[in-house]
Each structure stands twice: as structure tokens, then as C-alpha cells.
Amino acid sequence: MTASERSEPRLAHLSEVWRASVKPPHPAELERGLAGLRLRLSAGAARPRFVRRMLPLAAAVVVALTLAPLLVSRFFPGSRTPAPVEVAHVAGGKILEAGYLAEVGGKGMELSFNEGSRFSLTPGTRGRLRTVSAEGVRLALDRGAASLRITPNHERHWWVEAGPFVVSVTGTDFTVKWDPASEELAVKLRQGRVAVSGPIVGDELVLRPGQNLTVNLTKRETVISEEGADQPSVAAPAEPAASAPAAPATGAATPAAASAAGAPSAASGVRRWREALASGQWDRILADVERDGVEASLRTLSSDELFALADAARYRRRTDLARSALLAQRERFPNSSRAPDAVFLLGRVEELRAEGKPRALQRYDEYLARAPNGTYAAEALGRRMILVKELEGPESARRIAVEYLRRFPQGSYAEAAHTLERAH
Amino acid sequence: MNPQLFQGLAPMVPARGAKPEPVLPSRRDCTVDPHPWGRSMPQPSRAPLALVVSPPRRGVTDGELALALAAGDDWAIAEAWQRFAPMVMSTAERALGSKSDAEDLAQEVFLRLFRKVQTLRDPASLRSFVYSVAVRTLKSELRYRRLKAWLTFRGPESLPDSSHTSPDLEARDLLQRLYALLDRLSPRDRLVFTLRRAESMTVEEIAATMGISVSTVKRSLAHGNARVSHWIAGEPALAELLDRGLERRRE
DSSP states (O other): OOHHHHHHHHHHHHHHHHHHTOOOOOHHHHHHHHHHHHHHHHTTOOSOHHHHHHHHHHHHHHHHHHTHHHHHHHHOGGGSOOOOOOEEEEESEEEOGGGEEEESSSSOEEEEETTSOEEEEOTTOEEEEEEEETTEEEEEEEEEEEEEEOOOOTTOEEEEEETTEEEEEEEEEEEEEEETTTTEEEEEEEEEEEEEEETTTEEEEEEOTTEEEEEETTTTEEEEEETTTTOGGGTSOOOOGGGOOOOOSSOOOOHHHHHHHOTHHHHHHHHHHHHHHHTTOHHHHHHHHHHHOHHHHHHHOOHHHHHHHHHHHHHTTOHHHHHHHHHHHHHHOTTSTTHHHHHHHHHHHHHHSTTOHHHHHHHHHHHHHHOTTSTTHHHHHHHHHHHHHHHHOHHHHHHHHHHHHHHOTTSTTHHHHHHHHHHO | OOGGGGTTHHHHSOOTTOOOOOOSOOGGGBOOOSOGGGSSSOOBOOOOOOOOOOOOOTTOOHHHHHHHHHHTOHHHHHHHHHHHHHHHHHHHHHHHSOHHHHHHHHHHHHHHHHHHGGGOSOGGGHHHHHHHHHHHHHHHHHHHHHHHHHHTTOOOOOOOOTTTSOSOHHHHHHHHHHHHHHTTSOHHHHHHHHHHHTSOOOHHHHHHHHTOOHHHHHHHHHHHHHHHHHHHHTOHHHHHHHHHHHHHHHO
């Protein structure tokens, strides 16, 4: 079959779908259009629209041509194709086929990239560069520790895969360590921002400067500690100073109890919980809630507090409590900006429950309908693809895989999507 | 394709380069006549235009409607809109991929129509004239979009409205991909491709409507077909979607 013989039926089918896609306008639409037409007539739209629209455009062209170099570099950074990232220099080893990093001399390896980023691998570390492209670099760490100093650039993304974890980076300075024997991941963030995803931590766990994350798969434990752990205020996200008086010296009152006692304490209660979250003291949050009574807390906690409770419960694998907190968030604050996030997180929690996958699928559908471009859109679509594959088979999941690859070609589920697509 | 659409088209379309002679008086040169169909032509005068609200008059021929439009009758505005807007909006929606853009463009078409209706030689060919104005307006719009895209360093954005496209996810996906491909065609190739594929017009009809020669239309169509086919072949996911649809149709 020639190319044109193959293409004509496709074009014919495409045309058929195209023709069927448009329905005649509804009478109400016609009325609305006529009203708009009359308005434009009465406004005296004398000049053709093309001319009207071209006038400001022409003015913009003159300005743009005058200030072209400045405009292009400042306002259209995305229009430039990012220069490809390349390994500029390797010290203490060499890069083998397929990107494997082979240490020579037992003193660790240093990799420098052409745009200024640097990797330092401690002696004995094994890993490989999976991709090095204009979009960024993906380092797979099989064993050992690597310190990375990434030059900030929003056009590029860098990832470190450590066992089952993925550390996502934009511009930062941090160390990541993976020990396959003890199945322990350690991330120490000095500067910038990284997000870790994987087992136990679940969806993206964002770290701030000064925080250390340790995830132990064997113990199923996640700990976030701070540099100078006795100074939690360093890591605490600041509440507005005017509305947040100092926390009571006891520090024992929960936000719920504080809310009941008086409004000013509520903010400090949230702050203490955030501090507890940031320093990995989730048990403190859970203990607070249990002391005040779960039901009462779910009825009285604020939106932020419910999220903090849900996070603490999720990190401690208290899925029922996490689910209750998120359901309370969804029911009590349905119109809050974070309401869709609660729906997504509910999906993650449902997945952890026995027989919870169909419900998780519903949650992801709901999230994608409410926030198609939301923070968790890529994750929700990826999880949806995985669940549909498990529940309905690969054929049903294939369409989602195609959509996923179209929207998130570099997403963390891209490999699974490619596998599904190829399997057909 | 509505066979009535091109009724009387040939005499309306002037030869290339030739300026059509106005045969009807300007709207602003006419008195308002509440019963225009009772006369063959409006009477020229220098009285200022005044709008007279009257209910839509169905049963009026296209020729009578053209005369009333040239006379600036208010009822004719509503009647012309009710009669031709569905055709214009549907074509514009298929060409642009957006219902709201189509509605906006339809209003522009009628504004142009009211300005140019007095140049219409054969009032009975009003439908073809409206369609011709619509196609020219579409071409201007597509050119403007391309220019804007070029000036702002961004690609044209023809994304089909989710509200009006098929509820079938696969069809919606197909349409999104189709409009992304159409954005890569030149305005003329895109319009020719649209009129041939989505509006099922013949090559001669397209040539007459766009005011270009038949051989130019054939060249443009061949170019558009070849490029779209090539792009489809280069997108395995899209090719597969189409092949699957074809298979289902055969079954």
C-alpha cells in the first residue's frame, strides 16, 4: 500500500469526525450573537476589525523592534531553545557506554557540566547518567552518595533516581545518598528546593533549605530533621506576625483546643503543627488530636490544620485518620483553593486501603475534572493510568497512556506510559 | 453541502482584478422602508439613517432581503442574521475550532456584509455573497493569528472548545490534534483544506468563493493534503487513533 493510499482513508475519517464535531448554533446562542452584533453596530464599528486590531499590533512591532534584544531576553525566555546540557569535564573516573559512571582511583568522581552544574560522587558510589539533554539531566544512583550543585534554570529539570525514589530538582545544592542494603534514602538540602517522591513518602514531599530527609523502607519510616533541630522556628513557614502572637509557653495545647480557648491561639497552633511536620514530629500532631478526640478535632480544625493532620497521618501510615482528615477538609471547605488537592490526596490514601483502588480511581477522575492543570495533574493522570491498567486491563489504559505522554512527556510515569503504548 | 449555497454565485464573483460596480445605493443613501418587498429598488435620498424595529419577516426572498439590507432596514439585520448566521458560525467553528471565536467572527462577517451589500450585483445571490464574505473574513483572521503568533514568538492557538466537541474522548483527542496540525498550514492552504474536507465543497466552488483560480485551489489542496498526511504519519499516536476509528467503521 502506498503512502497516499494509506493516508486518504485516514484523511476521510478525520474529515468525518471534523464535520460531525460542529452542531448548529442553539437559538439562545443566535440571540446572544444578534445582541452582540447590534451592540457593535450601535458602537459604530466603522473600521474593519483587521485594521482595528493591527493598529496596536503595529505600534507593538515598532516598540519591539526598538527594544528587540532586551524584550526577547527578558519577556520571551521560553522562545529560546535551551542550549543542550553536556558533560564538560570528568575527574576521578570516566563515563562508560550507556552513561555508567566508572570510578578510577577510589577517590570519588567529579562531573562538571557546560552550564555550570556539578556532581560530586563519594568514593564507592555507583550510578549512571540516564539522560543528558537540553531539558536537563537524569542521574540514576545505584549505591552511595552524590552532592549536586545545580545551576538554577527554569527551562531545565534535573532528577536523581535513588532506588525507588525520585528527587526532582530545579536549581539547588544538596546531597543524596542511597544505601540499597538497608534500603535507606537520605537527602540533605542546603539550598534551593527539591521534591522527593517514592514509597512511603508517596506524592512529592517538598524539602526546604536546612532540612534532612531520611526514608527507611525496611522500617517504613520517614524522618525530616532540621539543621539545629532545637530551633524549629528556622524551618517554620512564617505566619503573618501581626496575627500570630507568641505560642504559649507550655506548647501543649492543640490547635483545636486553642481554637476553643480563643482565636489568637489558633495561628500559633497551626505554626506548631507545621513545625512538627517540618521536623518529622508527626507523632506529636497525632497525639494532640487523639488527646482532644478525633471527632471533635475533625469538626473544629481549620483547613491548614486538617492538611497538616492528613500529612502527619499519611507519613505514619494511619490511612484511616488521613482519610478522615481529608474527607473533613473536602466537606467543610469545599470551595477552598486547596479543595482539589484534598481530592487527589484522598485518592492516594484510598489506594493504600484494601479494595480501595476503584474509589481511588474516582478520586483521580474528580481531581482531573476539577483541576485539569493543577499541581497534581501529572501524578493524578499517571496514577489513573496505572489503576485503569490494573482494574480494566492494558487496552483501556493505553488511551490514558497516550494522553499522558502528550501532556507530560517527561513525567515520572512516562516510562510506564511508553511501555503501555508499545505493548499494543 | 447545501446546493442552494452557490446558487447565482458566478455572476456575483467578479473577475480577478476587476472592481465590482455598485448597483445598489449605499445604506446611508436610502430612506428606511418598512415594506421593501413591495418595490423593486429603494429610492435614493440624503435623509439620515433611522432604525425601525420590526419583527423578523420570514418568507422574504434573499433578493428582497439584500435590498432591505442595502436600504439599512433594521428588520433586515435580524432577518439576515437568523437566516445566515448558523451557516457562517458552523463554517467558522470548523475552521477555527472554537465556538466563541466563531460567534465573534460571525458578527464581523455581518458588519462587513452590511458595509458591502450595496456592491452585490445580483440580490438573489445574497447567500453566496454572505458565504464569500465569511470566507474572506476567515482568511483575514487566520492571517492575523499567524502574524500575531510570529510577533509574539508563540504558536497559533487553535484549541477546540471542550463544550461543543464530541463527548467521545477519542474524537476530542483527534480534533485537538487536527487543529494543532492545521495551525502549521498557511492561511490559504488551511482554508482550502477546511472548505474541501469539512465543508465538502468542490474545487470550483472553493475557487469562486475565495476569488482564486481553480488550479491554485488544486495546488493548495494537494499541498495541504500531502502535508497533513505527512504529519499524521509522523505522529504514530494520531495515526493509530485514525486507524482504529477506520477499523471500527468497517466493523
